[in-house]
Amino acid sequence: xxxxxxxxxxxxxxxxxxxxxSKCKDNDTNxxxxxxxxxxxxSSWRSHSSDRSSHSSDRSSYSHxxxxxxxxxxxSESHADAHGGFGGEAAGHGAGGE
Amino acid sequence: xxxxETIIPRxxxxxxxxxxxxxxxxxxxxxxxxxxxxxxxxSRDSLKDIKSVTELLHKMCMYxxxxxxxxxxxxxxxxxxxxxxxxxxxxxxxxxxxxxxxxASGLKMIEYNADTPATIxxxxxxMKQWMKDKVSFRYKFQSYKSILNEKQIVSxxxxxxxxxxxxxxxxxxxxDCIEDKTHAVYWKYYAKIAGWNVSETEIKxxxxxxxxxxxxxxxxxxxxxxxxxxxxxxxKGNINLYKNDCLFLNPAWTSILSNKVLLAVLWKEFPNHxxxxxxxxxxxxxxxxxxxxxxxxxxxxxxIIENGNIEQSSGTYGKYDKVYQEKVNTxxxxxxxxxxxxxxxxxxxxxxxxxxxxxxxxxxxxxxxVPHWIK
Numbered sequence: 001x002x003x004x005x006x007x008x009x010x011x012x013x014x015x016x017x018x019x020x021x022s023k024c025k026d027n028d029t030n031x032x033x034x035x036x037x038x039x040x041x042x043s044s045w046r047s048h049s050s051d052r053s054s055h056s057s058d059r060s061s062y063s064h065x066x067x068x069x070x071x072x073x074x075x076s077e078s079h080a081d082a083h084g085g086f087g088g089e090a091a092g093h094g095a096g097g098e
Numbered sequence: 099x100x101x102x103e104t105i106i107p108r109x110x111x112x113x114x115x116x117x118x119x120x121x122x123x124x125x126x127x128x129x130x131x132x133x134x135x136x137x138x139x140x141s142r143d144s145l146k147d148i149k150s151v152t153e154l155l156h157k158m159c160m161y162x163x164x165x166x167x168x169x170x171x172x173x174x175x176x177x178x179x180x181x182x183x184x185x186x187x188x189x190x191x192x193x194x195x196x197x198x199x200x201x202a203s204g205l206k207m208i209e210y211n212a213d214t215p216a217t218i219x220x221x222x223x224x225m226k227q228w229m230k231d232k233v234s235f236r237y238k239f240q241s242y243k244s245i246l247n248e249k250q251i252v253s254x255x256x257x258x259x260x261x262x263x264x265x266x267x268x269x270x271x272x273x274d275c276i277e278d279k280t281h282a283v284y285w286k287y288y289a290k291i292a293g294w295n296v297s298e299t300e301i302k303x304x305x306x307x308x309x310x311x312x313x314x315x316x317x318x319x320x321x322x323x324x325x326x327x328x329x330x331x332x333x334k335g336n337i338n339l340y341k342n343d344c345l346f347l348n349p350a351w352t353s354i355l356s357n358k359v360l361l362a363v364l365w366k367e368f369p370n371h372x373x374x375x376x377x378x379x380x381x382x383x384x385x386x387x388x389x390x391x392x393x394x395x396x397x398x399x400x401x402i403i404e405n406g407n408i409e410q411s412s413g414t415y416g417k418y419d420k421v422y423q424e425k426v427n428t429x430x431x432x433x434x435x436x437x438x439x440x441x442x443x444x445x446x447x448x449x450x451x452x453x454x455x456x457x458x459x460x461x462x463x464x465x466x467x468v469p470h471w472i473k
Contacts, residue, residue, distance in 0.1 A: 005256060012249060016118065086325075089332050090329060093415075094414070095396055097395065
């Protein structure tokens with residue numbers, strides 16, 4: 001087996017998703033979304049609610065271009081219009097998983 | 099041989115579930131989506147049977163994709179997106195889960211969840227933890243091999259870099275969904291181990307730059323999504339999918355596999371195949387059948403007609419056209435519950451099993467996962 005496959009698999013065997021997530025750096029926006037590391041994030045979600053039925057999607061959040069889209073200097077107005085927003089079809093549906 | 103037994107649960111299973119990040123087990127109505135008061139015991143021969151049937155069914159599905167790639171209207175893929183779906187066939191398949199029924203006449207394909215298959219945390223770390231705690235040493239290691247194989251996932255993610263124009267991978271969960279948020283943690287973990295630059299993006303925050311590239315703060319080369327293709331293909335911005343060559347995992351052609359039309363097409367292409375259930379575009383004068391919307395997730399909007407009796411689930415997919423699948427006995431293992439065997443494919447190989455059951459005849463996304471081991 002090639003080395004590029006062996007090393008990741010060793011890492012997989014010795015870590016958990018929790019450990020990997022808690023190693024994020026401060027400037028990683030991905031981690032800032034649930035500061036406090038993985039366990040902080042779990043607690044946050046748990047206190048928020050561990051009841052999945054309360055997490056229904058809100059159509060108003062996804063059916064249009066958000067302000068951040070149109071104010072993004074990298075995006076022309078025409079592109080923002082053309083984008084039309086992804087996510088609108090989620091309205092009223094509770095989950096994406098099969 | 100597959101049997102279902104009553105056992106003593108671990109008293110601390112909820113705390114242990116949280117330790118592996120499995121945090122959506124509470125359905126909020128005094129029921130749980132994890133049940134270790136029971137277990138399934140699977141013989142090694144049965145596991146081999148599940149493996150060979152699963153890989154065969156996957157090949158049959160791939161045959162359908164190739165044969166019907168120029169006939170996508172049957173799957174009700176929007177006309178303006180059919181070229182996009184066809185072109186995506188060059189992109190690789192990452193992961194899917196067959197739902198199988200174990201009946202008196204063998205394993206039968208209920209459906210193929212091959213767009214955004216869920217239950218990853220339960221099927222990997224939660225199962226392994228349960229086996230570590232509960233399965234005797236004699237059977238432990240052969241049982242570990244029946245869990246959804248994370249090594250296969252990571253290996254595939256390493257291999258698929260050759261299909262991507264760059265190393266930036268973003269994970270897109272379904273909005274406002276704790277289950278998908280948790281899956282995103284797992285997917286980011288696998289992708290990081292595989293060596294990708296990983297981020298997470300909400301679907302509403304997916305941007306397009308002047309060159310047509312998808313962006314968050316950087317250009318996105320690969321998207322690992324839990325947002326369904328049947329939605330993306332119908333979005334207002336769907337045409338923008340043509341503007342770049344972003345690699346999607348799973349790719350757009352998997353919208354053929356997750357579409358319930360597949361069930362009717364498979365029966366047409368492989369009539370009377372022992373691992374298929376008769377399925378049609380009308381009820382074909384069947385007296386016992388299951389009516390399924392062509393797009394439906396989590397057991398929503400299912401209607402079972404059995405000798406005049408009707409059992410149905412509510413949901414949000416009722417507007418779509420239906421297919422009609424013959425009702426098979428899903429209570430063959432234990433008449434107390436309806437059992438679905440989730441059988442995983444990663445890339446093109448069998449990758450493990452997950453049992454889910456319900457006291458009703460409709461297995462839903464909050465029906466309990468039940469642990470298993472291999473005897």
